[in-house]
Amino acid sequence: MRYTIVKFLLPFSLLLSSCEEPFIPENLQQEPQMVVEGFIEAGDNANPAFLVITKTLPFLSSISTETLNNNYVSGAKVTLSEGDRKISLTEVCFKDLPANLKAQAAKILGFNVENNSFIPNVCFYADLAQAMPGQAGKKYQIEILAEGKKITASTTIPPPVPLDSLQFVPNPGANQDSFLLLTSKLADPKTQQNFYRYQVRMEDGPFITPGGGSLFDDRLFNGQNFKLNLPRPGADGEPFNLSTFGLYPVGKETTIRWVTMDQSLFDFWNTLEFSINNQGPFSTYTRVKTNVSGALGVWGGLYVKNYTLIVKK
The missing domain is CATH 2.60.40 (Immunoglobulin-like)
Structure with missing residues (x-):
């Protein structure tokens, strides 16, 4: 199946490259900001x-x-x-x-x-x-x-909205003795709009942000209690394995960094993630939002809750 897709995409990509005209901005010497x-x-x-x-x-x-x-x-x-x-x-x-x-x-x-x-x-x-x-x-x-x-x-800095009932559960189809899925519950307050992000650290390593899926707001579940899965992001250089993607290795220590933030910081990170992930010949230009006057970038306030667990059933 993979070979068939490659055979189709190769001539298609060559066709695109032969028709594509290079884009060069009119002014390449703009004043640095x-x-x-x-x-x-x-x-x-x-x-x-x-x-x-x-x-x-x-x-x-x-x-x-x-x-x-x-x-x-x-x-x-x-x-x-x-x-x-x-x-x-x-x-x-x-x-x-x-x-x-x-x-x-x-x-x-x-x-x-x-x-x-x-x-x-x-x-x-x-x-x-x-x-x-x-x-x-x-x-x-x-x-x-x-x-x-x-x-x-x-x-x-917004008030915290903590996670509840974090637990590791078997994932259908995976090696359940070696890898587990992390689930939790979230009681979203109805009195305010909330913006969330999470990161994952394994053992003493750095916190890793899930690519393209670390941010969300409560527009679809304002004021509701619901179950939330927290997939593990892969580390830089880690080989991709579909059967264990998003799962946590049993016996390891993991820390979930759960963040609440204001809308300006959410908008910055959201547009930045979209811009990074929106690559390729059909990608569209994305302007990363800023809340800074007189410059680009972001000044953000966030509330952090850390949850450290051992991966086990």
């Missing part, structure tokens, strides 16, 4: 408020180690405020951190330090003293002064 990616968390093992400032790259630019290292904006003045309280975030560059803090910083920034992969010299801004930890129901603003520009954004 600032890009902000920052978060403030509340809940379990909440990270301190932090953000990274970079710049957009030219359409036809080549990516190198030097390009990445020079793309971070340093020397900015970043102010975090909530109500009448204000604090300044401290700039930290990855190369200046002591060895015992590099692994912790890499995990917060989303880099994998376990496979010796390249980590650029990220310069980020953080509330190192945790003088303003995130709290549910509070609104947080940032103001950034960088290279003569003023950038602002605001976000609200």
